[in-house]
Amino acid sequence: MDVFYSYTYATMGWLGIQALPLIASPTIITTLLSPQVSEPTPLEEYFARSLGITMLALGVMVVLLTGSVPLTSSFSETTDSGVSTDLSDPKAPYAVPTLTISFFYHAAMAIFCYARYNTSGQTTFILGALGSGGLAAIGLWCILFASSSGRISRKTGADKRTSGFPFQNKESASAKKKQMGKAI
Template sequence: MDVFHAYTYSTAGWLALQSVPLIAGPSMIVAMLLDETRPASSIELYFARSLGFSLLAVAMLTMMLTGSIPLTTGISESVTTDDSDPKAPYAYPTLMVTFMFHALSAFYTYTSYVTGGQSVFAVAVAGNSALAFVGLWCVLFASSNGKISRRTGADKRTAGFPFSNKEADKKRAGKKRI
């Protein structure tokens, strides 16, 4: 399993893990958020369950739009993140949206942890930050195959800054003389 699919599975798992308490026990969640003890109102229960179902929907959409759940009947077909791949045409946009979601959630939970000091926010910071870093890695390195040269096998998008490529400079200098 490559890093991209591990990221999509862990994103779906993290969102599903967050949705379970919101769906199963919304009154407990509301009671933990309040300073005084009182029963949860019907609107609070509605919003808690709606958020839980929304998190589950986003988790399923992430799995489907990235191609991690194959929607075809053929098992031998491989799933890639290539833009021209018809099996996962929305893989890169979904990757960008989930990466931004995890980054913003990590920032929000970090500020909540700093101001409130509750340990549950520290767990949320760790989970969201880890997924944001893996998502950033996927955006930078796992989103395309690069421009691989057929002759040399090197990536054509690389530059010589800040280190120069002496062998490439020798080959270029040799071509200029001819």
């Protein structure tokens, strides 16, 4: 799960990097993205700062809802690493949905930035596409592999998703023979 927590902190960092210039100086952002150099209108400043604050809030919510920061009232309920060991942990229902939503956000932003780069040729868009695309790839990896704790067999400790196609699973076959020998 270390990749999962790294992903959540990287998401917060990436959104924070994008949000700070929007909040601090919308003039720079409009100058970088506009073909004509002009002062931003009050409406453009409002939207830029609102977007920046929203991105910061989204980053903090990703970290909090995935359980990267323990939200318990005492330290005795967590281990040394800060991850709760209780099976009825209240973050469990929110971790995977938050991961999925943040993955779709990063994927959509990567596609959008790449499409804008193709039409405008501006370097800022390709940088956004690379950052969001990298996080989308890590998010997809976490969805596919880091959230599979429920697919491990309690008896054998093996992954239940494995099969014998196209090659035989010799470890599974030998375990079945051993179990059949004990049953007889």
